[in-house]
Amino acid sequence: MRHSFKKRAIVAAMLLFLSSSIILAEMSDKLHGHWAKNMLKESTVIEYFPKLAENAFEKLAPAKAVSMSETISALNLLYTKYEKELLPEVPPKSESFPRKEILALLAPALKSTSGQLPESLQPLLFQDCDSLNDNETQMLKLLNERKIINGSTKYHFSPKQNMTQAEVILLLQRVELYLKNELSNKKMPSASEIAFQTIKQSTNYNDREGLVISETGDTILLTITKQFSTPGYSLAVRSLIPTEKGIKVELNISSPPADAILAQVITYQKVTIKMNKSDLPAATPILFLVEGIRSEIM
16 A cells, blocks of 8 residues: 555656646747747746746747737736836737837836936947937937847847837846846845935036035935946945944945947946935034045035
């Protein structure tokens, strides 16, 4: 009896293993010969496109056009997970939509907690974007800088080309990676740190390094400007730590991708944060200390 039970357990385990192998093989078969074969993750399809994952990925067709409603539903699952602003749902339709329309759908991923988008002055290399409006062009710059969106070629975005399942799935993966990195760079203030909120980030070509402090009622604004040799950098405040010498401002600086083609021109990254005056040390004057930038007394 015990021997029979063990035999049945082994058979069941083998069937489970074979079943899993079949599912993986069928997804691989669906992607056979497609440019994204080694780029798409099964976990992304299952989590954000559950209908495509049903019946061993029966409806997965990487080159097939995807609808706006399917894309919004998937993005909203992602935005809910990372506490981002949700997109308004649209009635389910089978119609495809062009690449240019994905730009606005990705805006919530880049918005700060204050609802603002970062700025970008970096020129686009794409030569087929005349049909884009100013907002779409700005979004494309931001998404391209962050390696979320690439062109169909180095110099072509193909704004009128329809989005496919593979492209949208890959976009979801890149957006999630970006949001994970953004989340890992945020650190909850400890009891010894000063709470603050980032309210604006921007890029300028004509500025100078330094700190600017302003006071409005019970709120203190601190603006930090830092110089860089090329565009593509980003600047954020990681923490404010009271020390005997003053308030130490720790920064997060992200470099552009190693393979990015950037103009050799000096740029200035600027970030503005606000804090409550009541959270600052009682002693006056207060000195803000930023490594590599002159200190500023409030």
